[in-house]
Amino acid sequence: MKKRKKKTDPLGRGRNCSKYTYQMLSIAGILSFLLVWQLLLEFGILSDRYISKPTELVALFIQKMTDSSPDGSTLPIATLASLQVALTGLLLAIVTGVPLGLLMGWYKGLDKFFKPIFEIIRPIPPISWIPLTIVWLGIGLKAKAFIIFFAAFIPCVINSYTGIKLTQQVLINVAKTCGASNFTIFWKVGIPSAMPMTFAGIRVAFGNAWSTLVAAEMLAANAGLGYMILMGRSFARPDIIMLGMVCIGALGALFTFILGIVEKRIVGWRNVK
Amino acid sequence: MKKLWSVLLAVLLTMSLLTGCGASDTETKGTEEAENSSGSGETTFGITPMEEATTINLGYFSGTLHAVPFYIMEQEGFLDELNMEFEYQSFVNGPAMMEASSSWDICSTGGPGGISGVLGYDVSIIGVCDNDSMLNLYVREDSPIYKAGKGHVEDYPDIYGTPEDWKGTTWILPVGTTMHKVLGSTLEKLGLTLDDVNVINMDVTSALSAFKAGEADGLGVWISVALSAEEAGFKKVGGAKINKDMIPSVLVATDEALETKYEAICKLYELYYRTVEWCYDHPKEFAQHFYDTCEIEGIACSEDVAKKITESFESYDLEYMLDYMTTECDDDAGLAKRKISTAERDILNLFDFFKGLDMYTEEDRDFIIDNNKITNVVVETIKSEATETENEA
Numbered sequence: 176m177k178k179r180k181k182k183t184d185p186l187g188r189g190r191n192c193s194k195y196t197y198q199m200l201s202i203a204g205i206l207s208f209l210l211v212w213q214l215l216l217e218f219g220i221l222s223d224r225y226i227s228k229p230t231e232l233v234a235l236f237i238q239k240m241t242d243s244s245p246d247g248s249t250l251p252i253a254t255l256a257s258l259q260v261a262l263t264g265l266l267l268a269i270v271t272g273v274p275l276g277l278l279m280g281w282y283k284g285l286d287k288f289f290k291p292i293f294e295i296i297r298p299i300p301p302i303s304w305i306p307l308t309i310v311w312l313g314i315g316l317k318a319k320a321f322i323i324f325f326a327a328f329i330p331c332v333i334n335s336y337t338g339i340k341l342t343q344q345v346l347i348n349v350a351k352t353c354g355a356s357n358f359t360i361f362w363k364v365g366i367p368s369a370m371p372m373t374f375a376g377i378r379v380a381f382g383n384a385w386s387t388l389v390a391a392e393m394l395a396a397n398a399g400l401g402y403m404i405l406m407g408r409s410f411a412r413p414d415i416i417m418l419g420m421v422c423i424g425a426l427g428a429l430f431t432f433i434l435g436i437v438e439k440r441i442v443g444w445r446n447v448k
Numbered sequence: 449m450k451k452l453w454s455v456l457l458a459v460l461l462t463m464s465l466l467t468g469c470g471a472s473d474t475e476t477k478g479t480e481e482a483e484n485s486s487g488s489g490e491t492t493f494g495i496t497p498m499e500e501a502t503t504i505n506l507g508y509f510s511g512t513l514h515a516v517p518f519y520i521m522e523q524e525g526f527l528d529e530l531n532m533e534f535e536y537q538s539f540v541n542g543p544a545m546m547e548a549s550s551s552w553d554i555c556s557t558g559g560p561g562g563i564s565g566v567l568g569y570d571v572s573i574i575g576v577c578d579n580d581s582m583l584n585l586y587v588r589e590d591s592p593i594y595k596a597g598k599g600h601v602e603d604y605p606d607i608y609g610t611p612e613d614w615k616g617t618t619w620i621l622p623v624g625t626t627m628h629k630v631l632g633s634t635l636e637k638l639g640l641t642l643d644d645v646n647v648i649n650m651d652v653t654s655a656l657s658a659f660k661a662g663e664a665d666g667l668g669v670w671i672s673v674a675l676s677a678e679e680a681g682f683k684k685v686g687g688a689k690i691n692k693d694m695i696p697s698v699l700v701a702t703d704e705a706l707e708t709k710y711e712a713i714c715k716l717y718e719l720y721y722r723t724v725e726w727c728y729d730h731p732k733e734f735a736q737h738f739y740d741t742c743e744i745e746g747i748a749c750s751e752d753v754a755k756k757i758t759e760s761f762e763s764y765d766l767e768y769m770l771d772y773m774t775t776e777c778d779d780d781a782g783l784a785k786r787k788i789s790t791a792e793r794d795i796l797n798l799f800d801f802f803k804g805l806d807m808y809t810e811e812d813r814d815f816i817i818d819n820n821k822i823t824n825v826v827v828e829t830i831k832s833e834a835t836e837t838e839n840e841a
Binding site for chain 2: 224243244245247305306309310313314393394395396397402405406408409410411412413
């Protein structure tokens with residue numbers, strides 16, 4: 176009878192730990208962080224006037240599920256409003272940025288045509304688009320999604336571009352030997368090969384989109400997590416600010432997790448760690 | 449002999465006239481003001497200087513009228529006379545100013561900023577700077593509100609439109625500020641509430657750009673942006689002045705400064721209101737100083753706009769402030785367990801508007817009253833010092 180080999184880290188770190196142990200370690204890390212945070216406030220090392228206790232945030236979270244004060248909307252409404260803005264901008268960025276990056280990386284002509292424009296746009300901070308966005312697109316969803324789009328578009332392009340550029344020459348040669356056309360090689364070799372990098376880019380794009388949310392809602396809003404933070408600031412409510420921050424963080428982590436699952440499904444063949 | 453006397457008199461008269469003309473403008477001004485002021489005449493306003501040179505960290509609210517007296521007292525040398533100097537920290541909004549309260553000793557800010565400050569940070573309101581009257585609501589010329597004309601609201605003849613015209617409209621303005629209060633107050637006069645309209649939060653400059661781009665039905669802006677809105681052809685349909693609203697801007701000091709720099713804060717307080725009096729006596733110079741501050745701080749303003757803005761300044765002299773901060777009255781909302789000062793009443797009335805929108809709670813209100821966060825301690829000191837001086841005299 177064959178002995179089943181235990182999965183271990185290739186570098187030999189934590190050789191005897193199971194998956195369950197690692198999960199427990201992650202949970203313990205979060206709990207320790209919350210405990211230290213709570214204790215620092217309980218013992219008065221940090222002033223509870225400027226920072227809320229985790230237990231208070233939990234209570235506020237429950238309260239905000241139905242209570243609209245002080246920002247005028249309940250937490251679910253604020254979350255939905257923010258998700259609508261962030262996901263619209265992100266999806267637009269993925270739909271346009273990924274193909275553009277792949278095409279630029281594969282076709283030299285397109286690369287030469289688009290790269291100078293892209294290089295000029297790339298360093299412009301997304302927030303600096305706000306004044307022009309108001310004039311061009313007004314203050315509705317379109318305008319806010321546009322700000323998010325610029326934050327998410329850049330990593331989508333860069334990673335797809337780099338990913339396809341790193342396609343192994345040997346694979347391309349094999350395809351050529353089999354008589355594949357340039358487009359077939361691009362479609363069947365280049366794109367799959369670029370997928371791990373592209374997904375890494377989408378993850379970064381999601382992070383950027385989510386972190387630009389407050390700035391986008393500064394443009395104009397009457398609901399949203401960013402708006403909630405701004406109102407918390409106006410009314411000197413650190414608990415509201417922190418709840419907004421925690422929600423943005425937690426939703427960000429949740430979406431990264433979901434994205435990880437999608438990535439595994441699509442590019443599982445690449446043995447993604 | 450007669451001829452000789454007349455020549456001598458003529459020479460004397462000419463000399464005296466020449467001496468009079470030769471006196472510098474500043475001397476004349478100084479003398480006038482020394483006479484105007486109640487003090488001894490050692491300094492322009494008779495305030496005794498600090499024994500040791502003192503630096504005050506000033507929270508300067510860029511582009512506002514209530515901050516300009518600070519700039520003027522420095523430029524005109526009144527501050528220097530008191531052996532004090534400023535270390536400027538500039539801000540463009542109240543909440544940011546309050547968050548950075550550890551970096552300044554005293555500041556002037558709008559009422560909502562002061563309220564959030566006393567609730568969230570270790571600061572106290574020590575005075576009221578002015579009644580913020582340049583808070584206006586604008587619509588486009590083709591708006592039904594404007595087209596309906598004014599005079600539909602009893603006691604407030606300058607409000608435009610009927611309740612039906614206002615209902616369901618979208619307004620862009622900075623939420624949680626005095627502008628929000630002015631819209632609420634206008635709607636109240638029309639028999640409506642904020643729930644009857646859609647309010648979108650935007651800072652005033654972005655709001656004007658968005659309105660110009662065709663967004664929303666109405667715009668709420670203040671000071672120089674309000675004048676820009678008028679220049680752009682938008683029509684004023686309501687505002688703080690039209691509503692006869694009292695929108696106090698406040699003087700705020702950190703609790704630490706009240707402890708460690710108390711004497712300097714008291715002198716500065718007195719000087720602030722004396723400088724306000726000076727502003728009323730010197731409108732041209734006041735407008736010029738306001739224009740200069742806008743230039744320095746990069747706020748869009750022209751000399752003409754500066755003149756118009758300074759003309760709208762509704763502030764108080766020291767004597768009024770001493771009474772305003774100490775005269776007791778009943779709480780309009782009937783919630784305070786003690787008598788409150790008239791200044792407290794007006795600030796709490798503003799607070800109650802935001803409380804009505806669930807932005808603050810009753811506990812917050814009690815906190816302000818119970819902890820004397822709108823304090824007359826500085827005023828009391830100035831009053832008692834004045835009484836002592838009078839007695840000595």
